[in-house]
Amino acid sequence: MSIALFHATSKAIKSVVDEVRLKVPEAELLQYMDEGLLQLAKEEGLSESCYQRLRNWIGLSYQDGAQAILLTCSIFTPFVERLRQEVPLPVVGIDEAMFDRAVSLAGRIEIIATIESAAKTTRTQLEERAKPSGTELDLNTTFVPQAFEDLDAGRSERHDERIRKAIRNCIEGADAVILAQASMAHLASDFPEYKIPILSSPRLAVERLLSLSKPVEAQ
Numbered sequence: 652m653s654i655a656l657f658h659a660t661s662k663a664i665k666s667v668v669d670e671v672r673l674k675v676p677e678a679e680l681l682q683y684m685d686e687g688l689l690q691l692a693k694e695e696g697l698s699e700s701c702y703q704r705l706r707n708w709i710g711l712s713y714q715d716g717a718q719a720i721l722l723t724c725s726i727f728t729p730f731v732e733r734l735r736q737e738v739p740l741p742v743v744g745i746d747e748a749m750f751d752r753a754v755s756l757a758g759r760i761e762i763i764a765t766i767e768s769a770a771k772t773t774r775t776q777l778e779e780r781a782k783p784s785g786t787e788l789d790l791n792t793t794f795v796p797q798a799f800e801d802l803d804a805g806r807s808e809r810h811d812e813r814i815r816k817a818i819r820n821c822i823e824g825a826d827a828v829i830l831a832q833a834s835m836a837h838l839a840s841d842f843p844e845y846k847i848p849i850l851s852s853p854r855l856a857v858e859r860l861l862s863l864s865k866p867v868e869a870q
Contacts, residue, residue, distance in 0.1 A: 652864065653679040655717035657708060659689040659724035662802050663833035667723045667745070670857040681717050683708050692726050693768060702730055709738055719864040721745065721856060725769045725832050728776055741863035745833055746773065748855035754781045756848065758826030759789040763817050765799035765810075765832060773831040793817050802834060814838050822847065 652675060658664055661684065671678055685708060691701050705727060709720060719741045722731065728744035735742050753760050754777065762777075764770035770792045781788050795817045801810040814835050822828055822842070828849045830839060836851035 652677070653681060653716050653718045654860070654864075655681040655683065655709070655712035655715070655720045657705070657712075657720065657722050657724070657727075658682065658684045659692070659727065660686060660834070662799075663723045663745070666833050666836040666851075666853045667721065667857070670853040671721075674857050674861060681712055681715050683712060689724065689726070696768075697726065697729055702733070705730060706734070706737070709734065709742075713738065713740065719743075719860055721860050723833055725852070726766070726772055728772060741860065743856055743860040743863065745856045746776070746831070746852040748859040749829065749850050749852045750776050750780050752848075752855060753777060753827055753829055753850060754784070754786050754788065756827045757786050757788060759791070759824060761821040761825045761828045762790060762792045762831055763795060763814065763821070763828065763835070764792065765795050765802070765814070765835070767794055769831045770794050773829060777829075791821065793821050799834075811838060815841060818842060818849065822849075 654671060656667060671680065688701065688704055695701060712720065717740060722744050725746045728746055731742055731744040762770060762773050764773060774790055774792055777788060777790060795813050798810045798813040815838065818828060822845055825847055827847055830836060830851045833852050836853050839849045839851040842849060
């Protein structure tokens with residue numbers, strides 16, 4: 652099986668690749684990196700030019716033999732439905748399955764993000780996914796300033812401590828905590844003393860991708 656991974660930041664690569672290797676060690680990974688996409692999204696929002704730039708990369712992966720596509724940056728999740736109409740392959744956004752799990756839990760959901768656009772996308776996506784079932788969500792967003800800059804500068808320990816502090820500050824009374832970006836996924840298991848779910852995207856996304864890709868793999 653050949654899986655195309657699309658990265659808009661190098662910070663999400665390890666957690667996603669580790670999950671793919673764990674679930675399907677025999678998979679061939681086609682990895683595409685375009686950090687300019689993240690910058691473009693920050694400047695323009697999720698514009699048509701941003702979509703077309705991503706769509707061009709996906710077209711290249713199809714030519715390269717990809718059998719399934721995983722978008723590893725959370726800001727591109729709103730493009731997934733449109734891509735599914737245009738690309739003859741399974742396409743999964745990194746946080747779709749995480750959102751669905753959060754909606755199934757309902758109640759008070761705490762969102763932690765280190766990029767403001769990811770915080771907004773996460774909140775919007777959760778609200779949209781809750782509408783069909785009429786699920787009531789009490790959403791609260793915590794943006795952690797400087798954390799992503801720390802990670803980008805190689806100060807991973809400082810980044811991690813900022814996130815841990817944010818989790819401790821918001822978890823009391825919550826029904827679930829969402830780590831809005833894959834770059835925080837390694838911290839989800841750091842709080843065994845709390846009984847509520849701390850949700851991160853890579854494991855759930857890879858599981859969904861594999862479930863959707865079975866017919867392709869069998870051909």
